[in-house]
Amino acid sequence: MLVESPPNPRPGASAVPAQAPPPRRHAMRATGLLLALGLLVLVCLVSVAVGAKALPLADVWHGLFHSGGSGDDVLVREVRVPRTVLGLLVGAALGLAGAVMQALTRNPLAEPGLLGVNAGASAAVVSAISFFGVTSLTGYVWFAFAGAALVSAAVYLLGGSRSANPVRLALAGTAVTAALYGYVNAVQLLDSAALDRLRFWTVGSLASASPGTIGKVWPFIALGVLLTALIARPLNALEMGDDTARALGARLTRTRILAMLAVTLLCGAATAACGPIVFIGLMIPHLVRTITGPDLRWILPYSAVLAPVLLLGADVVGRVVARPSELQVGIVTALLGGPVFLHLVRRKRMVQL
Structure with missing residues (x-):
């Protein structure tokens, strides 16, 4: 039986590299995700072991598994462990909220604050402190x-409700954010108590982590995580444009409502617990x-x-560089991530949605 051999390429012609088949791509992505999970576990261990106060690893181990009530045991079990858990939750929430926000607006530079979530949370906290006398984080x-x-909800209505599109939502969110931050600044200037209580919360910090805060958020x-999993497929269709999404059977209004609800749940809870941390959901x-494609x-x-990896890593850096005090994680993420993101934006080929 004769088998026809492929024709020889022309002299000087370069062979076109074959694309990886889908199963191989899926295997590579799955392997990368497993490596990312391993990195996350390592960062969590470092977050528990390293802090503003240096502790030997033996003392850290004792505090985790054989706590006897000493000061170091309390530091490990009641301060660093809740702080690490809250960083996991908040980091995952901000990463997912940023991904949904970028897909919803079809803008790779969008971030959760674009819908006014951070501004709404800040305005509510300022009002609670100034007008209702609330003083505790759990309050x-x-x-x-x-x-x-x-x-x-207000941004969705201002953006056109059922006729909302990415441009209208972005414009409505920007306008509401500007107005609310003007209100926040005015109240803080008129109420020094609000200014004192909010100055650390507004830059973003994990320092106030506690089991009570974790239990509330x-x-x-x-x-929010469940909602993002449910709308992943219709959001994929929405990224290709409204007409294409309709042709594929996606329900645009329902998808946008659920996406905004997911962003509100994720970013609202994260902001309530730690204050506005604006960089992670963007980068x-x-x-x-x-790495993964669209x-x-x-x-x-x-x-x-990967978002908790960045958040917890930045938190560890903030605890170490200013010993015995610490630098808030919101400041560290901006200092570390800002130049990196500028490099990504200035690249010749920027990732498009």
């Missing part, structure tokens, strides 16, 4: 979350897209894993 978590939810983050999904079914899990 104004609910105000922050309610403010984020109300502002997200994790149900909302879990619900991580954009960076992940260079498929949200891969972007979402990668973002949920």
Whole structure:
């Protein structure tokens, strides 16, 4: 039996590299996700072991598994462990919210604050402190979350409700954000107590982590994670344009409502617990897209894993560089990530949605 051999290429012609078959691409993405999970576990261990106060590894191990009530044991179990858990939750929430926001607006430079979520939470907390006398973090978590939810609903209505599109939503969010931050600045200038209590919260910090705070925010983050998983497929269709999404059977209005609800739950809960941390939800999904491509079914899990890596890593750096005090994680993420993101934006080939 004769087998026809492929024709020889012309002299000087370069062979076109064959694309990897889909199963191989999926295997590579799955392997990369496993490596990212391993990196996350390593960063969590470092977050528990390293802090503003240097502790031997033996003392850290004793505090985790054989706590006897000493000062070092309390530091490890009641301060560093809740701080690490909160960093995991908040990082995953911000990464997922950024990925959904970029898909919703079809803008690779969008971030959760574009819908006014951070501004709504900040305005609610300022009001709670100045007008209702709320003084504890666990007291104004609910105000922050309610403010984020109300502002997200207002942005959706101002953006056109059922006729909303990415441009209208972005413009409405920008306008509402500017107005609310003007209100926040005015109240802080008139009320020194509000200014003193908010100055650390507004830059973003994990320093106030506690089991009580974690217990209040994790149900909302879990619900937001579930929503993002449910809308990943229709959001993929929405990225290709409204007409194409309709042709593929996607329900545009329902998808946009669920996407805004997911962003509100994720970013609202994260902002309520730690204050507005604006960089992670912007950079991580954009960076992940260079690894996974435009498929949200891969972007979402990668973002949920790598965003906590960046947040907890920045928190550890902030605890170490200014010993015995610390630098808030919101400042560290901006200092570390800002130049990196500028480099990504200035590259010749920027990732497009």
